[in-house]
Ligand SMILES: NC(=O)C1=CN([C@@H]2O[C@H](COP(=O)(O)OP(=O)(O)OC[C@H]3O[C@@H](n4cnc5c(N)ncnc54)[C@H](OP(=O)(O)O)[C@@H]3O)[C@@H](O)[C@H]2O)C=CC1
């Protein structure tokens with residue numbers, strides 16, 4: 575029986591994870607669930623999965639959760655705050671951690687799981703983008719197992735040899751091909767993007783996801799973050815990572831080999847497939863996802879991405895090539911700009927402009943520990959906010 579901690583259990587990935595876990599009560603027990611503000615939803619999850627711990631963001635939310643749990647006679651212990659997230663993610667009783675908090679807020683607990691040698695199921699791509707080498711070093715030093723949950727990286731992981739040891743040349747890898755849907759605005763004229771609303775931006779054509787990642791898909795910053803994520807996961811340089819628009823999201827990514835073979839992982843766009851793969855690795859279990867019916871899909875299309883239409887993708891490649899603090903700055907500025915867009919403070923096409931100005935202004939430096947990473951993250955956030963205000 576594996577004991578699982580689900581960080582971000584009330585979010586889109588968290589809910590899909592619990593759906594898979596519920597299908598296999600003989601294999602998995604829930605050790606801890608965490609949320610930020612959605613206390614009622616978390617209480618319902620506690621009622622169903624009876625975890626040892628539940629974590630929320632504030633003391634007030636913790637009191638509210640305790641009352642709800644008492645009403646239902648549930649004995650789950652309630653904790654709150656960032657330190658509690660790290661404690662449950664690194665607790666001795668926990669075997670595997672689903673890292674599914676959105677954004678930089680997920681880094682400390684994901685890193686704590688890495689340091690503690692857990693099986694880390696990584697959905698929280700921002701954590702890896704921000705901390706890169708530090709995160710990989712933590713995994714390697716503790717002997718933790720890092721399993722990519724992001725659909726593209728999970729697909730690549732499945733297309734690489736089992737014995738892949740982070741040396742692409744040794745395994746005959748020519749290129750990693752990340753597929754991208756192109757988001758909801760792929761076929762709109764550029765000018766019409768000035769006035770798109772947050773609700774239009776989060777209406778992803780193929781995936782049901784949280785609001786932040788949905789906006790990232792619309793700008794293709796999601797793919798940019800994924801290029802950086804692929805660099806760290808598979809130890810491939812920017813030049814070896816290609817992005818290909820594939821509007822159907824049926825091929826989740828591919829690996830092109832030196833002998834001309836291209837291996838692809840395919841499936842219906844449902845995150846329960848990569849989640850089930852991560853939970854059961856190296857075995858396979860039922861995820862609840864229907865088998866792919868290619869006759870129904872009929873067509874698979876491919877288009878090369880246009881940096882003019884998707885400047886965020888170009889910014890992300892540039893940040894990866896610059897290295898050091900550049901990806902941390904890119905991520906922080908993007909989080910601020912996306913939130914400002916969702917709050918109606920800036921237009922959709924301002925997102926890339928804010929990030930470009932921040933990338934231009936801040937000096938690039940080495941970030942050797944977590945404190946330096948968060949200092950840089952805060953600096954980029956402050957400058958982004960200043961640019962948005964003026
Ligand atoms: N959704 C998807 O299909 C995919 C997501 N990912 C990645 O997975 C991660 C999660 O995405 P998704 O599930 O869509 O996001 P959601 O917004 O749906 O969920 C986010 C989760 O994080 C919690 N949370 C938010 N802010 C904080 C905070 N400050 N401290 C602690 N917990 C917090 C939320 O709690 P509450 O509900 O209480 O606010 C919620 O449980 C992201 O990094 C995303 O890029 C990757 C691939 C696919």
Ligand SMILES: CC(=O)[C@@H](O)[C@H](O)COP(=O)(O)O
Nearest residue numbers: 724725754755756757791796
């Ligand atoms: C499901 C998943 O992994 C998302 O990251 C998804 O890939 C977003 O789709 P885009 O290809 O539009 O970014």
Ligand SMILES: [Mn+2]
Nearest residue numbers: 724725726800
């Ligand atoms: Mn993805």
